[in-house]
Amino acid sequence: MLDDLDRRLLRHFQAEPSLSTAELAERAGVTAATCWRRLERMQGAGVILGQEAVIDWAALGYAVEVSLRFTLEKANARAFDEFLAAAREVPEVLEIQTFLGRVDVRLSVIARDMAHYQQLYRERILTLPHIADIEPLMHISRIKSDEVLPV
Missing domain, CATH: 3.30.70.920 (Lrp/AsnC effector binding domain/regulation of amino acid metabolism (RAM) domain)
Structure with a gap:
């Protein structure tokens, strides 16, 4: 279901979820449009459930x-x-x-x-x-x- 690019995006996204799509794309070595489409697909598939603030x-x-x-x-x-x-x-x-x-x-x-x-x-x-x-x-x-x- 996930390919190498999806995994790379997820690794960067998990490490720093506050990155903009453009920053995430740059770190993963893809265009912002590709990054956005991949994130949207993973959200639609239920792989990415959302983002949340973690409060101590x-x-x-x-x-x-x-x-x-x-x-x-x-x-x-x-x-x-x-x-x-x-x-x-x-x-x-x-x-x-x-x-x-x-x-x-x-x-x-x-x-x-x-x-x-x-x-x-x-x-x-x-x-x-x-x-x-x-x-x-x-x-x-x-x-x-x-x-x-x-x-």
Whole structure:
């Protein structure tokens, strides 16, 4: 699906997404028109999903990150959907992942400090529907955080 030029464009685009089409074309060694057409085609094919601003939540005063692993009740057929809908409503939930296995869902939650986390945990997390078990994992450090793909 992707040829060498597409991969070259993606490598440069991932490394510096703020480049203009002309700058990206120059780095990839193609014309701006070719670059634009290739980017449009990859967006249309769903290879490039968009661009986003990455904000350092720690710089905004959030010092605590906790990964919460949930096992949900299996008796209610709507438990999964109802849990996910409620979890989406918690602004401090940065990420929701679902799994096959003993753990059903993982939430990544941020808080300003431990007092804020404790309040979130009691008022927002424990009130999520259909929880059978919760395993909190306190985040200590991020060793690698990279969404750049090896293209």
